[in-house]
Structure formats: structure tokens, C-alpha cells
Amino acid sequence: MMIEQAPALIVVISLMSAVATPLVGWLKKDLCYPWVILALLGSTLCSVLVLNTVMQEGVIHYHMGSWLPPWGIEYVIDHLNAMMLVLITGTSLLVAVYSRRSLEAELSDRTIYFYTLFLLQVTGFVGIVITGDVFNLYVFLEIASLAGYALIATGEEGAPFAAFRYLILGTVGACFYLLGVGYLYMVTGSLNMADLAELLPSLYGSKVVLVAFAFFMVGIALKMALFPLHMWLPDAYTRAPSAASALIAPLMTKVAVYIMLRVMFTLFRPYFSIELLPVAKIMLYAGIIAIFVGAVMALAQKNFKRMLCYIVIAEVGYMVGGVGVANAVAIRGAILHVMNDVVMTLGLFAVAGILAYKMKNSEISAFDNIFKKMPFTMAAFLVVALSVIGVPPTCGFFSKWYLIQGAVMAGNWTFVAALLFSSLVNVVLFFRIIETGYYDFGVGGSGHEHAHEKGTAVSEAPLSMLIPTVVVAAAIILIGLYNHSILINVIDFAVPKL
Amino acid sequence: MDFIIAKYNYWIYIILMMIGFYAMIAKNNLIKKIIGMNIFQTAIILFFVSIAYKKGGATLPILTHADAHGEHAIQVAQYLNPLPHVLMLTAIVVSIATLGVALAIAIMMYRKYHTLEEDEILKAIK
Amino acid sequence: MKTLGLIVSIIAGAFLIYGTIDMPSWGDPNSPASIHVSPRYITKTEVETATPNIVTSVLADYRGYDTLGETTVIFTAGMACILLLRRRDGAKKTRR
Numbered sequence: 001m002m003i004e005q006a007p008a009l010i011v012v013i014s015l016m017s018a019v020a021t022p023l024v025g026w027l028k029k030d031l032c033y034p035w036v037i038l039a040l041l042g043s044t045l046c047s048v049l050v051l052n053t054v055m056q057e058g059v060i061h062y063h064m065g066s067w068l069p070p071w072g073i074e075y076v077i078d079h080l081n082a083m084m085l086v087l088i089t090g091t092s093l094l095v096a097v098y099s100r101r102s103l104e105a106e107l108s109d110r111t112i113y114f115y116t117l118f119l120l121q122v123t124g125f126v127g128i129v130i131t132g133d134v135f136n137l138y139v140f141l142e143i144a145s146l147a148g149y150a151l152i153a154t155g156e157e158g159a160p161f162a163a164f165r166y167l168i169l170g171t172v173g174a175c176f177y178l179l180g181v182g183y184l185y186m187v188t189g190s191l192n193m194a195d196l197a198e199l200l201p202s203l204y205g206s207k208v209v210l211v212a213f214a215f216f217m218v219g220i221a222l223k224m225a226l227f228p229l230h231m232w233l234p235d236a237y238t239r240a241p242s243a244a245s246a247l248i249a250p251l252m253t254k255v256a257v258y259i260m261l262r263v264m265f266t267l268f269r270p271y272f273s274i275e276l277l278p279v280a281k282i283m284l285y286a287g288i289i290a291i292f293v294g295a296v297m298a299l300a301q302k303n304f305k306r307m308l309c310y311i312v313i314a315e316v317g318y319m320v321g322g323v324g325v326a327n328a329v330a331i332r333g334a335i336l337h338v339m340n341d342v343v344m345t346l347g348l349f350a351v352a353g354i355l356a357y358k359m360k361n362s363e364i365s366a367f368d369n370i371f372k373k374m375p376f377t378m379a380a381f382l383v384v385a386l387s388v389i390g391v392p393p394t395c396g397f398f399s400k401w402y403l404i405q406g407a408v409m410a411g412n413w414t415f416v417a418a419l420l421f422s423s424l425v426n427v428v429l430f431f432r433i434i435e436t437g438y439y440d441f442g443v444g445g446s447g448h449e450h451a452h453e454k455g456t457a458v459s460e461a462p463l464s465m466l467i468p469t470v471v472v473a474a475a476i477i478l479i480g481l482y483n484h485s486i487l488i489n490v491i492d493f494a495v496p497k498l
Numbered sequence: 499m500d501f502i503i504a505k506y507n508y509w510i511y512i513i514l515m516m517i518g519f520y521a522m523i524a525k526n527n528l529i530k531k532i533i534g535m536n537i538f539q540t541a542i543i544l545f546f547v548s549i550a551y552k553k554g555g556a557t558l559p560i561l562t563h564a565d566a567h568g569e570h571a572i573q574v575a576q577y578l579n580p581l582p583h584v585l586m587l588t589a590i591v592v593s594i595a596t597l598g599v600a601l602a603i604a605i606m607m608y609r610k611y612h613t614l615e616e617d618e619i620l621k622a623i624k
Numbered sequence: 625m626k627t628l629g630l631i632v633s634i635i636a637g638a639f640l641i642y643g644t645i646d647m648p649s650w651g652d653p654n655s656p657a658s659i660h661v662s663p664r665y666i667t668k669t670e671v672e673t674a675t676p677n678i679v680t681s682v683l684a685d686y687r688g689y690d691t692l693g694e695t696t697v698i699f700t701a702g703m704a705c706i707l708l709l710r711r712r713d714g715a716k717k718t719r720r
Contacts, residue, residue: 015696022703064689070661073689113707120700127693135585139693142592143700146599150704153603158623160606160708167600168522171535175542178589179515179640182546185582186647189660199660211643504649509641516637524629552658553651559666561676568670574663575653580678581662584687587679588694595701602708 003053006046007062007075010085011127013042018119025112032115033100039119040093043126047085054082055489061132069132070192076132080335080494084129084258087342091250092122094468098350099243101462102357106241107154114154118247121147125255132193134181134267137259138174141223145170148252151244152236162235169232173222176215183212196267204272213272216263217279224256224316227290234309238362242353245305249312250345254338257319261335264323265496274498280326284415287321290314291418295425304362305352307429308345311388314422315341321415322403330406331495336487337399340387343479344396347384347472351377354461354469364436371437373459376466378437380473385430387476390423395480507548514541528604528614532597539593543586550579559583 017039025032062075103111124144131137153163187208188199203209225233237245264273273279294314301307322334354377371378387396407415521534559580565572611622648655675681
């Protein structure tokens, strides 16, 4: 019985525990942290159960309130959804474990409300990913966005302004999405994704459907930080508190990429965006420009977290460009890259948070000797950096490989050039950090034993922050080693038939 | 010409939306941006609600006494379409919530910088 | 910035108006929106939900999950306001 209700339980557990968190916190403030971890553990277990069920039995349809669609709301969980659910709940569980020390340092008097909004944002993301109804997606998109704006605004100097700008641009994006829903409703009368997918093909010549699709894409591009609509991202993620940016950065843009995949491949048939309209070409060029801009701007940054933000912008370019290449291999690479990017961005921002907590400074020039002071953290950082560059056997190599293979098969040499250029730039970026970190390399010998000498004490990050980082690094290697079975069992079902 | 007369309501709402959109992105004062956001969202709400109208004497979507007791079959064309109204009740609530969070952030900034102009705040941050 | 904003608004508005060309006319009782999903709400609301107010029955029964989302949005906004606007106790005392 539990397994049948598992799809609803994922959302219900995070929602109800979010509502109960203030009560728990007013009872005893220190209870919030274990409560949040317990709740997210429950959600993660349910999403793993759901993934298991989907892999064995196929697509799950869960009708809310037992009303049949299109008159009621339903959950539709196929392989793409189930993978995203596990990623979202797993990431939020790791960030929740990670967050305690950095929250005590940055926001000690308001942790109760921070954790409430944390759980609400996870509820929003899970609700977006799991639903099969376009208006329901808008409601949960707004839950996730509002929680995100508030979490970002509690940061350091300049955070409220960054959050305000993000609020304005994010609301424009959500309202464009709502306009698209309205235009589609006007000509079909339905709000259910499967129903719309049946009703729309006869209307593809209609101008209303064209305008609706365009507004969907622009609204989602605003949420996804696709160049040139990326202006909100660097400030917002740099100034946010470490725990907030570790939660929002891996997830928000990838959930927006998921919405784009749903609109392009489930709501509208693939041939609509590839053959009827030149949307795939536009996405390809937008992706290429985003990769170049992200790489070049990242080179110019002196602040570590800001550099990571531009890497995120470039990664979004990979995914959008991969979908724009529009053959099965490249889309496979793009979906695999969604999974990889969640894990890689989580690793990068987790390391950034640890460095901000220990060194109280985010400038790259202040990172002297960190490889000796924090060997485990920096080892994890090396693994993540190798994955961003694209070195086997880390997972980043495999998704880049499929993207390049797909681009070569389609003859898009500019995209291949952009991917290789971005890898080279990443080598330069991370080499700078490694060079600064090894600066005082020491009086001969390899660092490890000498680190215990009096000169440079090992002052490693606290365990609650270190363990999630190491888990993420291990996950990167594991996903890389098992990528073939992940592709066959999960992702290949999510690639549409072109 | 006929198509303008048949759909002039949509044109009016689109113009209202664009006034709000322009205010959101181009104005300098934070409160003016927030008001623009409210105008934009209200125009979208009006746009949706106007989809629900049915000419020919349709009335509000509340069943009359006769229809509620099953005395004769319910004529669908007699009642307005209820679904856009429902969606817009939710959208109104979402717009109020966004307004609340935006104003809270504006208050935070006012407490710190004592101004509500965007360019002055940018200078103060740098 | 202002001219860029003006140009973007005009382009967006023109594109939206271009989309109204193929729309069903205002108030058409045979438009797709009035024929497809909503007739069942109107005809069956008394039978299935015993509520003569059709908007209430859709909001609370057929699409009740959206209403749950809406209340969550209000709760999120409330928590956000507490998180952002709460003053430290020290500041409160010095202001009096």
C-alpha cells in the first residue's frame, strides 16, 4: 500500500514537515536540524522507491483525489521524472546535512525560518518535477521561486539587491509561462499535459500555439539563466549564504531545463521544434554563445564563488546546445549532463562554502596553502574539477563525449569547438586555484606527512560539512563508472523518438 | 477590421500587460518596479478571466435553485466557464505573495541604505 | 536601459497581438475552452460534489491540489517575511 502512495508521499512529506518546522523550532531550536534531515530522508526513500517502480513497471499515473484527467490533476512519472526526483531529494538531503555549521556562522538567530524555507523550496522543486498538469507546475514553480528569493536575500552585503533583481526577472519568467498556459488553454480547453499532447498537433499551424510556445521558451530561459537572460545569476548565487547557494545552484537551473524538455518533447511533438520551427537552431546558437560567454567571463573573476557562477552559466549552455543539436545521441548526452551537472555543481558550491567557512574569504588570492590545511576537502575538489574539465573516469567526461559525438554526427563543428574551448578554459581556471593552493608547497617531500608538522597544521573542515562533500566526490566517480548501465536503464527511455 | 472588433478585449489587456512590463524593467525606483509587477500580473489575470465569457445571456457559474434540485437538465451555455475563474483565484494569491516578498526585500534595503533608487543602491554596494 | 526596455515591451506586445489573430472571438459559446473540459464541471457538480457553487467545487474538489499549492505559497511568503524582516533583539531595544 505504501508503494502505491509513494508518489504523493514525496511531496506530502516535505510539505507537512515544512509546515511543522516552526513548531518544532519553537519547542527547541536545536531540534530543527535532525527534523529536516529526517524529513528529507523520508522523501529520498520514497523517490528511490518510485524510481524502482518506474524501472520495473513503466510510467506511473497517479490521480490526485481519484478524479480522472483532464478533469482532475494527475502525477505522471516516467524515467526522466523519476531520475530528477532522486537527484533533487538526494541533493537536498546532502545539503541539509552540510548546512548546520555554515548556518551557525552566518545566520544564527534565524535558523528555524531558514530551514522552513529550505524544506519549502525542496517541496516546490519536487512538485514541479512530478506533476502532469501545466497550471499545477506554475503554482509549484512559484513556491520554489519565492522560497529561493527569500533564502538568497539573507546573505551578505548586497544580497537583498541581488535577490530583488532575481525576483523581478524570475517573476517575468513565471508570468510569461502563465501567459503561454493561457494561450494554450484558449485554443484547446485543457490543462493536462497528456491531453494537450493529443489536442495540439492539429493546431500546429495556428498563430496562437506559436506565440504560446515562444512565451514558454522565453519564460523558461529566464529561469534557466540562458544567455542573454542570465544577468541575475552571478550576483544572486555569489552573495547568498553558503547553504542556500549549495541548495539553489545545483537545482534551480536544472529543474528549468527539465521544464524545457517537457514542453519540447511531451507537450509539443519533437518535430514541432525541430522541423516546423527553427527553434532547435536558435537553441544551438544560444548554447554556443552561452558556453563562450561563460568561459570567458569565468576567466576574469577574482572571487571564487563568482567564477563558479559563470561555470554554471556555461554548463546550461551545454545542455541547451545539446538539445539544439537534435539527434538522439546529443539529447542523450544532454540528459546525462543534467544528472552530472547537479552533482558537479553541488560539489563545487559545497567546497566554496567550506572555504568561506574556514577562510572567511572568497577571493582566490587568499587560498594560500589550502591543499595542506584541508587535504580531504581539496581532494574532493580535485575530483569535481576533473569532472568539470571532462577527464575519464569521472562522469563529466561521458556526458561531454556523447555531446561531442552527437554534434559530430550532425556536422555542428562550432558546437564541438565550443565544448573543447570550454574544457581548455576550465583547465586554466582550476589550475590557477591548484597553483595558489599549493603555493607554500613545502620543504621537500610530498605534502601529506609534512602536513602534520608544526608549520602548517591540518585544520580540516568540520565533519558535518566534510562528509557530504566527500560523498559527492565519490558519487561523481561512481556515476562515471556506471554510466553505461544508467544510460541503458533510465536515460534511454527519456530520449524522445525523433 | 472585423477581427479588431471581435477581439478588442484581448488587445486592451495586452497593452495593459506591456505597460506593467515596461515599468518592471525600465523604472529606477524599486516601488515603481513592484507596482509594475502588480499591473503585469493583474492584466494577465483579467486576460484569463475574459476567456470565460459566453455571449447570449450566460450568468455566473452558481447553479440556480431550479437547476440545483435537478428539475430540468442543466444548459451548459447558460453558465460561464468556471475553470479560468478558479485558476485566477490561485494566480491572485500567488501575485499577492510575490508582492509581499518583494516589499519585504525593499524594506530590508531601505533599512540599510535609506534610499529606494536603484542606481544609488548600486553605488552604495560598490 | 529605458529605450531597451521600451523596445522589448513593444516587441513582446506586438508578438502577443499577432497571436490574437487566430484566437476564437470573445464570448463565443462554441470555443474550445467552453466545450472541452468545463461542461462536465457544470453538469455534474450537483451529482458528484453536492455544491451548487461551481467555482467552489472545482477549487476544493476537482482541482483541490492546486488549492493546497496556493496555501503553501501564502505560507512561504509569510515565512519569508519573518526571515527577512525580523530584527535582532538588541536593535529593537536601542530604537525605543
